[in-house]
Structures are given as structure tokens and as C-alpha cells.
Amino acid sequence: MSPADWLEASTTVASSEADLAEALLLEAGALSVTLQDAADAPVLEPAPGEMPLWPRLQITGLFEGGRDPLRLLATLHGRPPVAQWRIARLEDRAWEREWLRDFRPLCFGTRLAVVPTGMTAPAGRTVVRLDPGLAFGTGTHPTTGLCLEWLDGLAAPQREGPSEPRDQATPLEGALVIDYGCGSGILAIAALQLGAAEAIAVDLDPQALLATRANATLNGVADKLHACAPQDLAELLAGRRARVLVANILAGPLQQLLPCFADLLADHGRIALSGILVGQESVLEAAAQEAFQLEPAAVREDWVRLSGRRKTSS
Numbered sequence: 055m056s057p058a059d060w061l062e063a064s065t066t067v068a069s070s071e072a073d074l075a076e077a078l079l080l081e082a083g084a085l086s087v088t089l090q091d092a093a094d095a096p097v098l099e100p101a102p103g104e105m106p107l108w109p110r111l112q113i114t115g116l117f118e119g120g121r122d123p124l125r126l127l128a129t130l131h132g133r134p135p136v137a138q139w140r141i142a143r144l145e146d147r148a149w150e151r152e153w154l155r156d157f158r159p160l161c162f163g164t165r166l167a168v169v170p171t172g173m174t175a176p177a178g179r180t181v182v183r184l185d186p187g188l189a190f191g192t193g194t195h196p197t198t199g200l201c202l203e204w205l206d207g208l209a210a211p212q213r214e215g216p217s218e219p220r221d222q223a224t225p226l227e228g229a230l231v232i233d234y235g236c237g238s239g240i241l242a243i244a245a246l247q248l249g250a251a252e253a254i255a256v257d258l259d260p261q262a263l264l265a266t267r268a269n270a271t272l273n274g275v276a277d278k279l280h281a282c283a284p285q286d287l288a289e290l291l292a293g294r295r296a297r298v299l300v301a302n303i304l305a306g307p308l309q310q311l312l313p314c315f316a317d318l319l320a321d322h323g324r325i326a327l328s329g330i331l332v333g334q335e336s337v338l339e340a341a342a343q344e345a346f347q348l349e350p351a352a353v354r355e356d357w358v359r360l361s362g363r364r365k366t367s368s
């Protein structure tokens with residue numbers, strides 16, 4: 055055993071026993087306690103202030119490797135919550151770089167690549183530099199990928215339609231873009247790298263706004279990207295309307311936000327809505343018909359992206 059190794063003690067408990075199990079681990083000298091879903095019951099975006107737990111969870115305490123595993127087991131055994139504890143040794147590694155094993159440059163559409171810092175970008179691609187952090191959005195999730203591909207498509211010269219102003223051959227070029235539910239800011243940064251003039255990234259989570267600003271600096275676009283809470287958006291816009299709006303949230307909040315999106319988007323402006331589970335799209339499509347002309351939906355794994363244009367406002 056290397057002195058740098060760790061011991062892990064874990065068990066599965068009902069959420070009602072989580073506090074007891076955590077207290078027991080801390081009393082036994084745990085350096086940290088981790089809660090994980092034990093039964094594949096996702097908790098999707100709780101409302102602000104809510105901290106729901108999974109119905110059954112795996113709870114794991116991390117201990118210094120010099121502890122005697124049998125003594126540790128004896129300390130935990132038979133104490134409330136009475137549970138089957140497992141002790142395992144955890145090899146020490148450079149944990150802060152572990153994510154790199156599963157995180158590689160990812161390409162989206164014909165132009166875009168999301169590349170972790172320090173990795174070589176694929177040749178000829180427009181690059182967004184991004185590392186995993188606390189805020190959602192690295193490009194690995196299908197809902198983000200669907201939005202990145204849509205933005206990539208907007209960077210392609212488009213055929214002129216009857217309702218398309220002549221100078222808008224490439225919809226992103228010079229556009230004001232709103233990324234609503236920005237998380238890491240990945241979509242706003244991608245839009246800027248693909249030619250947008252300015253992006254406003256909106257999120258109700260202050261951590262997401264911090265991450266977005268840090269990622270904007272990392273990508274050299276901090277002067278063109280403003281991150282704000284929803285209540286500060288109107289002041290930043292100062293009466294302007296966006297030419298492109300992308301929102302990767304979830305079906306429920308998206309439906310509530312549709313009237314707000316209609317107000318934020320200029321006539322004929324482009325919109326993409328992502329984070330919609332297969333089966334939820336028809337309700338959203340029906341709600342969006344009034345203000346938006348929708349295109350055929352795009353589907354990846356269990357997720358749907360709706361997109362379209364703002365109808366002329368009366």
C-alpha cells in the first residue's frame with residue numbers, strides 16, 4: 055500500500071437515512087462524503103433553493119489510507135443507519151486531470167470543435183476551448199451537441215428566401231445572440247467564434263455566470279460576451295432585439311419562457327430550443343406556433359431540438 059492511497063467506505067441507504075449515514079461517516083473521521091444516485095432516478099434542474107435527493111442513494115466516505123480497514127468497518131458496523139458497509143482501497147492519482155481520459159476534442163457540424171485546454175485542435179476547425187467545471191455544458195451532452203450543430207449551420211451561407219433581408223446571407227455574421235440558460239457559456243462562445251458580433255448569456259445560477267465569464271476570457275471573447283441574470287437582461291439589451299436565440303433548458307421552463315423569447319427575438323430571427331425529451335415536443339410545438347415558424351425537429355438519443363424563425367410581430 056502506498057501512503058498516498060485512500061480508503062473508501064460506502065453503502066446504499068434510503069434518502070431518509072442520508073443524514074444519519076453522513077453523520078456516522080464524519081464521526082468516524084471521513085475527509086469527505088459523496089452522495090450518488092443508487093437507482094437511476096435523475097433529478098433534473100431543481101428550482102432555485104430546492105435540494106431534492108434521489109429516493110435511494112449510495113453514500114461514500116473518503117478516509118486516509120493509513121487507517122486499518124477492519125477497524126473502520128467495525129466502527130461503522132451496527133450503528134444507525136444499520137447498513138452493509140463496503141471498504142475499498144482507492145489508488146491515488148492526479149485526480150484533477152482524470153477527466154482528460156474521457157474528454158477529447160469534439161467536432162460539431164462542418165466547422166466547430168470543442169477542445170480542452172492543452173489539447174491540439176482538429177485542423178481547419180473554429181475552436182471553443184473548454185474544460186469541465188461546475189456549470190453544465192462541455193458539448194458531451196446530446197442537448198448541447200444539438201445546439202452546437204444548429205449554430206454551426208447558421209454560420210453557413212444560406213440561400214436567400216423571400217423573407218430574408220439581402221445582407222443576411224450568413225445568419226450569425228454580425229448578429230446579437232442570446233444564450234438563455236448558458237451554463238458554462240459554451241453556446242454563446244461558439245456563436246461568437248462562428249461570427250456573431252455580441253452575445254448575451256443568461257442564467258439564474260450565479261455559478262453559471264461566473265463560469266461563463268471565465269470561459270469567455272479563456273476564449274478571448276470577454277469583450278463581446280455579457281453574462282447576466284434574467285432580471286438584468288432588459289437593461290443590457292436597452293431596447294435591442296436579438297437576431298439569434300438559443301436555449302438549452304428543459305421542456306417545462308422553455309414553455310413558460312416562450313412569450314419572453316418572442317419579445318427578445320427580432321422578426322425573422324432564428325431560435326433553437328433544446329433539452330426537450332422525446333414525447334414532450336408536441337406540447338412545445340403547439341405552444342410555439344403562435345410566434346414562431348418551426349422547422350422539422352432534430353433528435354439525438356432521447357432528446358429533441360426544435361428550431362425555427364420568429365414570425366413577423368404585429
Ligand SMILES: C[S@@+](CC[C@H](N)C(=O)[O-])C[C@H]1O[C@@H](n2cnc3c(N)ncnc32)[C@H](O)[C@@H]1O
Binds near residue numbers: 197235256257
Ligand atoms: C442544460 S443547462 C445548458 C447549459 C449550456 N447552455 C449547454 O447547452 O450545455 C441549462 C442551464 O439553464 C439554467 N436555467 C434553468 N432554468 C432557467 C431559467 N428559467 N432562466 C435562466 N436559466 C435557467 C440552468 O441553471 C443551467 O445552467
